[in-house]
Amino acid sequence: MNQALLRHPRFVSLEGGEGAGKTTAINAIRDLLRAQGHEVVLTREPGGTPLAERIRGLVLTPDAEIAGEPLSPEAELLLVFAARAQHVRQVIRPALQRGAFVVSDRFTDSSYAYQGAGRGLDPQWIADLEKRAVGLQPGLTLLLDVDVAVGRARANGRDLWPDRIETEQDDFFQRVRAQFRQRAQNDPQRFSLIDASQDQAGVAAQVRGAVSHWLEQERVHE
Ligand code: Z5A
Numbered sequence: 001m002n003q004a005l006l007r008h009p010r011f012v013s014l015e016g017g018e019g020a021g022k023t024t025a026i027n028a029i030r031d032l033l034r035a036q037g038h039e040v041v042l043t044r045e046p047g048g049t050p051l052a053e054r055i056r057g058l059v060l061t062p063d064a065e066i067a068g069e070p071l072s073p074e075a076e077l078l079l080v081f082a083a084r085a086q087h088v089r090q091v092i093r094p095a096l097q098r099g100a101f102v103v104s105d106r107f108t109d110s111s112y113a114y115q116g117a118g119r120g121l122d123p124q125w126i127a128d129l130e131k132r133a134v135g136l137q138p139g140l141t142l143l144l145d146v147d148v149a150v151g152r153a154r155a156n157g158r159d160l161w162p163d164r165i166e167t168e169q170d171d172f173f174q175r176v177r178a179q180f181r182q183r184a185q186n187d188p189q190r191f192s193l194i195d196a197s198q199d200q201a202g203v204a205a206q207v208r209g210a211v212s213h214w215l216e217q218e219r220v221h222e
Contacts, residue, residue, distance in 0.1 A: 005131055007190065008096055009139040009218050012211070013107040016144035017177055018166060019154030020196045021203050022105050025144060028204040029211055033101050036215075041095040044105035045083065049090040052083035059083075060163040071164070073119035077126070080111055085133040092136065107138060109183055114165065117179035118172050140214045142207060143184045144196035148173045151196075 012029060014022045026042055033040045046056040059079050063070045071079075084107075095102050108130050116123045130137075148170055155166065184191035192210040196203050 005135060005137055007137045007139055010096055010099075010101045011092065011136065011138045011140075012101065012103045013109065013138040013141045014103070014105050014144065015107070015109045015113070015141055015180055016196060017146065017148060017151045017173055017180075019151035019156075020144035020146050021154075021200060022144060024200045024204055025142060025194070025207045026103055026105055028207045029103050029142075032208050032211055033103075039095075039098075039100040041091065041100050041102045042105075043087070043091055043102065045087060045107055045110065046080050047083065048087040048092075048104070049083075052086045052090075055079050055083040055086075060165065062164050062167070073115060073121055076119065077111065077115040077121055077129075080115065081129045081133050084108065084111075088134055088136055104138070107141075108134060109141060109143075109180065112183060113176045113179040117175040118168070138190065139218070140211070141184075141191050142194055142210060143180050143191055144194045144203065145177070145181060145184075146196035148177055 014025055014029075016022060030040050030042055045052075046059050047053040058066060059071070059076060092102050092104070108126075111126050111130075112123060115121050116126050152170075152173070156162075181193075184193050192214070194203060194206045194210065198206070
């Protein structure tokens with residue numbers, strides 16, 4: 001089995017805590033790339049294929065509503081990777097192979113943050129799954145970083161019931177945020193840190209700037 005981790009130049013991911021504003025950001029990227037004549041595939045995780053969306057339902061539906069038994073952290077990790085294995089093979093790789101850009105609302109960095117730092121699972125296990133089941137990394141990851149309380153207040157402002165993960169306490173989300181920031185610091189070539197405390201127009205402007213800069217750099221290296 002091929003265990004190499006390929007970083008693809010037309011694959012972009014968005015990461016961050018809840019309420020960071022990924023929806024605004026993803027639309028800004030789509031508009032920018034389409035204006036330059038590119039095919040753009042927008043997708044999300046967990047999910048992105050019919051089967052992976054069903055797995056998303058298992059991961060995010062509150063325990064009591066699914067089977068009345070708690071989902072263990074280990075099962076949660078394997079479910080998000082099962083969804084990702086499908087997503088990569090059914091959607092992401094075929095799109096990249098035909099020359100499209102793929103923009104994903106979350107990817108493997110979320111597993112390091114939520115299942116690794118949040119749930120306390122061994123990051124080496126996640127790294128093994130990433131190599132064996134995924135084999136692909138984004139060329140650019142935009143980390144939308146915002147204070148946990150601000151992001152949660154924005155998310156709670158919507159008229160939606162919290163999902164299984166959103167019912168966690170603040171210390172869980174502080175560990176998630178710290179892990180995202182650490183990963184961005186460790187890999188400045190792939191990550192672009194976006195100050196998501198600004199208003200939506202300000203966040204969209206930063207996102208467009210980061211993507212344009214990255215496209216310029218890619219052209220230089222072509
Ligand atoms: N998860 C995992 O555990 N492991 C994994 O490997 C993966 C995921 C891939 C689903 O993700 C959950 O899956 C997620 C991690 C876990 N759980 N949590 N928590 P999701 O992306 O579907 O869920 P989310 O991150 O919670 O989405 P979100 O709250 O919708 O965040 P967002 O997409 O970044 O926010 P938004 O929809 O763009 O905006 C939220 C609200 O804030 C909305 O009312 C906006 O109008 C408002 N907003 C947005 N930006 C601003 C600004 N700049 N100012 C003011 N108000 C704003």
